[in-house]
Amino acid sequence: MTWSSPAEFFAMGGYALYVWCSFGMCALVLVCEPLLIRSRRKEIIKRLQREIRAEKYDKEGMK
Numbered sequence: 001m002t003w004s005s006p007a008e009f010f011a012m013g014g015y016a017l018y019v020w021c022s023f024g025m026c027a028l029v030l031v032c033e034p035l036l037i038r039s040r041r042k043e044i045i046k047r048l049q050r051e052i053r054a055e056k057y058d059k060e061g062m063k
Contacts (some may be wrong), residue, residue, distance in 0.1 A: 003009040012019040 010016060010020075
């Protein structure tokens with residue numbers, strides 16, 4: 001497709017709503033995914049640290 005003006009480019013041949021919503025959703029996922037992964041990683045690390053502390057406490061209590 002060729003566009004002779006920016007308005008035609010942004011109209012995308014009548015499919016602008018579909019094209020730009022798809023682009024927006026893709027951009028949103030690309031931004032949110034690393035943030036969600038980082039928060040899940042922090043939660044997992046905290047949980048593992050709690051488990052390690054609990055195991056140490058159990059071992060000390062058995063002595």
